[in-house]
Amino acid sequence: MLILSACSGQDKKDAADFFLKGNKALSQKNYAEALRLYDEAIAKNADFSDAYLNKGITLLKMGRPEDANEILTEAIKIDPTLTQANLVRAESGLDLGRLREAKQDLQQIEKDYKDSSRFFLVRGNLLGAEGNASLAVADYDRSIQLQKLNVEAYVNRGAIYYGLKNWKAAKEDFENALALNPVQPEALNNLGLIATKERNWKMALSYFDKVLAATPNDPYSLNNKGYVLLQTGSPEQAKELIEKSLERLPKNGYAFRNLGIYYQQSGAHEKAIEAFTKAIDIAEPVDMLYGLAGQAYFQQKNLTEACRIWKQGVVLKDSISMAESANNCR
Known part of the structure; x- marks a missing residue:
């Protein structure tokens, strides 16, 4: 007689209890x-x-x-x-x-899933990752239409707008996210970045500090606060935060760029070049990176290397590279 093992009624009941x-x-x-x-x-x-x-x-x-x-x-x-x-x-x-x-x-x-807010959120995330911004925005629109309280959809649509340099629409989405969740870290951090672009340093710091009050080791806000401190005359405190950020997230091109800015401000051009090179090696888009790296070589009177870096930056539409290359390179 063949005996088959089977899940008993009691086992199924116990499984259901554990599941609940x-x-x-x-x-x-x-x-x-x-x-x-x-x-x-x-x-x-x-x-x-x-x-x-x-x-x-x-x-x-x-x-x-x-x-x-x-x-x-x-x-x-x-x-x-x-x-x-x-x-x-x-x-x-x-x-x-x-x-x-x-x-x-x-x-x-x-x-x-044609009526699922979550489906359109996830598909929007996929389209964003594929670089299809307009279709991603349309899916986030649908996600929010289906669920007005979808914080994640506001944040992610805001991130797409931010990438498109539509600061007004991005800001509105991040503020809508905060209205639903006042401590949403990505919304706070991104609003801090917009305030940084507007050179509203006090407002930027207030956003980054809100994130850090809840999550003291958040690598993005540590680094972003460090950048603001570099711009407002507190370089040593900035360096401490940037290095702490790199401990938490070692492959952050923006953090290496900011470390390079610190060394550039200190006149340590070799160390600045080392930090900028690490940022370039990570191979992710980082604002002003090639322009600043070229300036560090230029300050060492290495025009050949400065122009090489700036020309790479011109291809990437780095504004500093475009200006420096036009002024200094043939």
Whole structure:
């Protein structure tokens, strides 16, 4: 006689109990406990697709997108109709830079999610990552239309506007986000950046300080506050914050640029060049970077290297590079 192993009724009941407790822990942002409880649920019922889904959501909240992606794939294998798992897996794919896979997940569930604010938010994020700003904005518009209180959609649409240099629209979105959540860190930080561009140093500092009051080690606000302090005559305090930012986020081109500015102001041109070079090596767009790097070489009377860097900056539409190259290079 062939005996098949099966999940008993009691096991399923126990699994459901663990699942509900896990959901409560997840809603309370007690992610470690939620993870433990979902694992208990899965141990009692290996085919509990919803437990896999919520475990995936928890792992994503914990900043573990690779693990989340794996668990969500398991959920979809168990229940291919569990479309929410595709949506969350698309989010994990975005975090991992797997844009093609994220796109496939979203295309698969598009018909089922035509009234989902979350779907349009995630697809907007994908379109933004693909560099399609106008379609991203349209999806964020739809996301907000479906859910007026969608803080994330306001922040992310604001980030697109910021990238397009539409400061007015960006500012409005970040302020709308803060009206819904007064301590939303990305909105505060980005408003600080807009105030920095407007050279409203006092206002910029107030935004960065609000972020740091809640999260003292936030690398972006530490660095951005450091830049403002460099502009307002507090270089040593600035250096301390920039270096602290780099400890938290070692591959931040803006932080190396700001460190270069500190050394440039101090007359330590070799160290400035070293910092600017590190920023260039990270290969991410950083305002004024090539212009400042060229100036550091120029101050060392190395016109050949200065012009080489400025010419690279001209291609990238770096305003300092354009002016310096026109004045100093043939």
